[in-house]
Amino acid sequence: MPHPSCARRWAMPKKAKQADLKKLAICVGLGAAIWAIPAPAGVGLPAWRLLGIFLGTIAGIITQPLPLGAVAMMGLGAAQLTGILTFQAAFSAFANEIPWLIAIAFWLSGGFIRSGLGARIAYSIVSVFGKTTLGLTYSLTLAEALLAPAIPSVAARAGGLFLPLAKALCLACGSDPANGTEGKMGSYLMMTCFLSTTISSAMFITAMAANPLAVNLAAETLGYTISWGTWALSALAPGLVCLLLTPALMYVLYPPQVKDTPDAPAKAKEELKRLGPMSRDEKITAFALGLTVCLWIGGQSLGINAVAAALAGLSILLVTNVVTWEQCLSDNQAWDTLTWFAALIAMAAYLNKYGFISWFSDKVVGMVGGLGLSWQAAFGVVTALYFYSHYFFASGAAHIGAMYTAFVSVSIACGTPGIVAALALGQLSNVMGCLTTYGIGSAPPYYGTGYVPQAKWYQFGFIFSVIYLVVWVGVGSAWWKVLGLY
Incomplete structure (x- = not known):
């Protein structure tokens, strides 16, 4: 059970x-x-x-x-x-695909938890890594990063796979916002796992659906296409530093109440023994989620999009009564998230269509170009403006489509090597999702669990945005020099 x-x-x-x-x-x-x-x-x-x-x-x-x-x-x-x-x-x-994908991910996570499969996997992880909350968190964040290049939708990867697992872990350890116990583990774990998704998405072209758009736009500006290997290698050093820093820094800034759980592995093994063999519902859920993940990984070659893949998995759960449609209808978090996220996407898209974003980009280009700064300083200004303008966007793809080419062009005009400008701004187009509850596909599902108050979410989003920018520009620049990119 x-x-x-x-x-x-x-x-x-x-x-x-x-x-x-x-x-x-x-x-x-x-x-x-x-x-x-x-x-x-x-x-x-x-x-x-x-x-x-x-x-x-x-x-x-x-x-x-x-x-x-x-x-x-x-x-x-x-x-x-x-x-x-x-x-x-x-x-x-x-x-739009993303709001529906997030909502379906909520419904899939319901089957993952209600069937007992989530508890079984959670107890299995606790039995191996459960001596400390920090160890659990590192195991989740690194596992998500390893799967990132194979699942091109961060919303699917986070909401459909790792969020249910993180939720099950929290519940298994007695951390539930419904009981006022979110601070035991869940607040720290959810915030850390979310922040890590923005880094893993930046590390590979195939880790986020909008990254190929940046590559295509860069090709128009540079005259050649950035390869998968070049993107991944250039993001390796700053990405790993950020992934390793995030759980440790969050552990200090937003510490879980339960830090050491030396008896947890033994208790987890007892729970696994009590659960016994996998139930029918667990097996069906495992098959449905496995099929969904396989379609997320390989579906593009078959013409199957991420929503269709998620619906295939959900259909299996509905037909077998692991999840009922009445339960989906009563999942207020899913419908609420679908509503507000889609509304923001629509308004942000029409700000672009009505010309506000292009006007804003032109003003930035003119301002930075007239400062007479060295290319390093000018690129720092351009990067910060590009990054924090994401408060106006509810989609990485919309931000890239509206502003990426202009900001790469002004960076080059100020003397920044083209490949450096294209890679840095393309990768940071994912990282800047850390700022808000709506800026990247992984934010609404993690925020929707209720473990992290909105004020804390924005506070830590801004704090880590500064940290990530410093690492990407500092460690990244040194690494790109070693690689001979400039």
């Missing part, structure tokens, strides 16, 4: 949250203030007014005067009531 609390989020609806009118007024006021300011020269009125609505919605996502999905719906409603977006434009991202 799985841990008693494993099925709680499927069975116990949360108490409805009352609207915080003060916070809501601040968010509306922010949007209205931007709306009232005349648009800068070169920015169309629809783009400027959509920016006001977008920033007001982001403020609502951060302060949470209402549940996240409700805030997002209000933002889309405001955009339509004011005529800034049509219905088709406002809801266009609900046809």
Whole structure:
């Protein structure tokens, strides 16, 4: 049998949250203030007014005067009531692959936990690495990094495979936000595992779906294509340093209450013995998830996308009654995440279509180019601006498509070697996902577990963004010099 609390989020609806009118007024006021300011020269009125609505919605996502999905719906409603977006434009991202992949990953994780397979795997890991929470965390983060080049969707890799495992580990060790025990292990583990996904995604072209887009855009600028090996080798040193630093630094900054568990391996072995042979539901779940992962790895060659692969696995669980559709419908976290994430993607996409992002990029290019800095200093400024502009984006692909070429071009114009600019900005297009709860596909599912408060999420996202930038620019530059890239 799985841990008693494993099925709680499927069975116990949360108490409805009352609207915080003060916070809501601040968010509306922010949007209205931007709306009232005349648009800068070169920015169309629809783009400027959509920016006001977008920033007001982001403020609502951060302060949470209402549940996240409700805030997002209000933002889309405001955009339509004011005529800034049509219905088709406002809801266009609900046809986007990533929000649905995240929602399906939640449902798959329900089967993983409810069947007992999650508890069995969790106890198996604890029996080997369970003497310390730090050891458990390193085993998960390094395992995720090893699978990263084979699974090109970070949302699928995190939400469909490692999040269920991390959740099961937390529950097996008595750490559950429903009981107020998230600090025992889960808060530290979830935040660390999420941050590590942004690093593993940066290390390989095939670790994140948008990386090939960066390679294609770089080829147009440089005149040659960055190979898989060049990308991986150049990211090896900064990536490994970040992967090794993250669990240790988070252990100091956000320490788990339970650090040493010397009796855990023995107890885990006792639990495994009590579980006995794998049940029918566990075997079916293992097969369904195994098939899903295989399709994530090799499906592109067969014309099967990541959502279709996830639906294949979910269909098996539904047909065999391991998971019921009623349970999927009652999974509020999945539907809430689908709603607010898709809404932000839509608004961010139309900020780009309306020309705000290209205007912003041009302003940055002109500003940096006129400073007269050395190429190293200029590239540092360009990198920081590119990185932190990700607060405006709910998708790495959207950010790359809108700003990557312009920022690579201005870096080259300031004297930065082309290959260095292309690789660094391409890799950091993944790392910058650490900033928010919406900036990369792995963020919504990990945040949605409820183990890490939003304020802590943004706090640690910013702290580690600085650390990662320093490592990527510092260690990375030295490593690229050794490799002869400049």
